[in-house]
Amino acid sequence: MTEPVIKPVTESATDQTPFKAIPPCAGLLPLSIGALDLTEQPHAQMTLLIPWEGQETALSKALEKAHGVALPGVGQSTQSHATRALWFGHNQVLLTGPAPDPALADLAAVTDLSDAYACLRLEGAGADRVLARLTPLDLRDVSFRQGAVARTEIAHMAGALIREGEAAFGLMVYRSMAATLVHEVSDAMQSVTARAALGGE
């Protein structure tokens, strides 16, 4: 038996790291059932911003200057190209896309959450009926418009819902619950598709 050779970590060694990032839903998605598609969103950097006391306006200006998005209102999101700022709870905003401007740390608590969440997208006719089986929220167009964000429970898991289109929703739960979410959503997708085939809702 030969002793394992431990090579010193050099810059070139870290470039060719044997570790690969595995998406939270690797091996589980994409999934298509009937008219419905469940996919994993492309991985993006996610940063939680909690403005210091009284710094909300200054943070909004700094965000707009650095990333082109203003601080979203309660239950809303702002977007500029691939950069999004999601209202993410009381006094909390999630910046997705770019690496945050270091200057933001003067105005807010800045926390990297890039690996914390599984981000899914449910799209297709009947997506709202799928979610109706998983969350008590009113997701009709009139009450949950394009760009709206809700922190709520999805199949009893704390998460976030984002309206991304007429029949498209973003779903977020903690990464550790990714497989459970895929299971729950795919069950609901099957149920909705089966009932539609029988001519029901």
Added chain:
Amino acid sequence: MRLTCPLCGARDRREFTYQGEAVALSRPDPDAGPEAWNTYLHLRENPAGWRDELWYHEQGCAAWLVVTRHTTTHEVRKVQLARDVAKAEGTA
């Protein structure tokens, strides 16, 4: 039972966690003496009527709320952000 969160709107009770009477917002001074601290830690009113309570919107926006609830009818008269209440009382 549903509570109307000032941020999220009307939500099911299952999104919230109940903490108890809203005494945490009026914490005594560190040197207020054992009587005041004993009262703060251990003594609670148990009224058949209106009471201010702390609820945590755990599965939602993660805000602490002060809910004014009637203990016999479960009627909810008012829901405020605990932060706003504490600011108004000068304790935050």
